[in-house]
Amino acid sequence: MPFWKQEIECIDREELSQVQLEGLQATLNRVYKNVRHFRKIFREIDFVPEDLRSLDDLKRLPFLTRKDLGKNYPYDLFAVPLREVVRLHTTSFNFDEPIVIGFTRNDMINWTELTARNLFAMGVTKDDVLQVALNFGSMSGPFGFQAGAERIGASVIPMSGGKPAEQVKVMRDFKTTVLISTPTAALRLARAMEEMDVDPHALVLKLGVFGSEPWGESMRAEIESRLHIPAADTYGLTEAFVPGVAWECPAKNGLHLAEDHFIAEVIDPATGDVLPPGSEGELVITTISKEAFPLIRFKTGDITKIDEAPCSCGRTHCRISRIFSRCDDVMILRGVSITPDQIGRILARINGSAPVFQLVVERNDDADQLFVRIEISDRFFFDEMKKQRRFVEEVHKAVSEFLGWEVNVRLVESGTFDHNKQVLDMRRFV
């Protein structure tokens, strides 16, 4: 039984367009009626929902950005009264400009169904024991996995982060069959197993489901060989659903996007032009079922391409390619999004004004590392060694505290780095 809902997963493309048109029109009618922001930006381009006659007309609408979400904090983008909202999540992104996302009872049902569909496609059944090693609370993903797995009837161990040694012990004693974590966390578990002398062959682990940060094929190969399990990729965003936007099928040739709930476009991030299928660009998502927090042409910042060719698995929903980079300056570090602005604000708080700095990201083996390089200038500690050292210590403490893990801070001569490159991501996702 390879499909959770075959009639939807293998729906005829023409029927799917009808479903999408209906969902889009209803969504536009709701947001136009209930959300001031959309009413305003639609009026600016002289658009009323009736003007949308085909899916193609979606192109006329303005994009929705993370800035827009921040500006409407906390509840101004909600399309239903708060009393109809049963769950609130915040994005891991940017706590200085927080974003709150609401879910109605039906949104929760859809999220659960999509996650069940995702897990089922990867081979999870009611006989499985899932260890969810993602942080509950700071992420919405683990809640989604838990609900979806329970919907299938599997057993869930909501482990949260936890120390690798504890995770391994639970994995062995509870007979975990499916591990859900970030890919880097999976490698930390592999190392813990080696240190604890736990042979992965002796475990009953059969599958790993990984996401919330970019990871390449070489990392997949490493996880698969060290843990002796197939590793599958899943993609989502808290503004929509995590998981439940796109996921790999057994063919592992791209991630099927749940087109009965989302419309995907790929655009040129610089011009906003919609690119033809197969071209690489920024993923733009429109929700067609969400009630509490609908998104109309939301710019995800993620770089991908859309493949509309039929998949060997039989599913008809389009596939997006695995996501390895972003088109903005957001860095996904250890599964959490961070911007240089946030770090800049911390530096400014310590120093009075932000110095010139660069963030270098590396991934050594199983964890992302952050190096904060701060340029020494005349204005900025020309020769007071003691002051310099204290500053470095303070920055180290503040940034590490903010992220929850140790960062490296270094002062560098001017000219060491290109001022136009505030982020230098050395990770290669191949």
Place this chain on the structure above:
Amino acid sequence: MLRLVNVNSNYGLVHVLKNVSLHVGKGEVVTIIGANGAGKTTTLRAISGLQPVAEGQIYLDGKDITGIAAQKLVAMGVAHVPEGRQIFAPMSVHDNLELGGLQVYRRFGRKQLKCEIESMFERFEVLRDRQNQYAGTLSGGEQQMLALAMALMSRPRLLLLDEPSMGLAPLIVKEIFRIIEELQSENGLTVLLIEQNANAALKISDRGYVLETGRIVLEADAEKLLSNPEVKRAYLGREQREIWE
């Protein structure tokens, strides 16, 4: 089976349907709920060719039927039971059924017509008992059953029902919905239903649409609509729930 794309319709200068897109799959029961004047009846009339479509398309099994005359649609398997039980009061129940079976008579002759009427009597026992009475003397519920039976006489594949429960006593309402459910499960009939009594209608439906001032604002599985608080407040009023339960 049925597909509407961007259907617009006007009464004179009043724009009543605004880009209505919806579909009904084969064998599905789908309900449109909405307040008075939302455009529910207009939608059904547009489908069955009784109301001009200003813009947009209506497809039946992939075939464009926009603007096709009502009479022709009956032959194509679409039956419409309008609001307010349109039966012929001064004729007997039996003759009303014969009228509904005109198509059967023309195509298959008298014998088949008799056969069909007999099968209606089997489904609606009360009509058998009343077959020689004038239709006008039937109770409201019986008239609604007659209207339904007349529509079924044309052997439709798609049944359009406009507020079948209107003004009927709770027990009769229950009976009518039971019959609709039976028609779907036993005969594979496809049904598009309009109801003020949204609670009862959604209970026998697969999916539903919420129509608001001529626009579709929500589409979902029937059970999701039933649990949607906004829908509950607006369309599943307390009284109605009590009537049904």
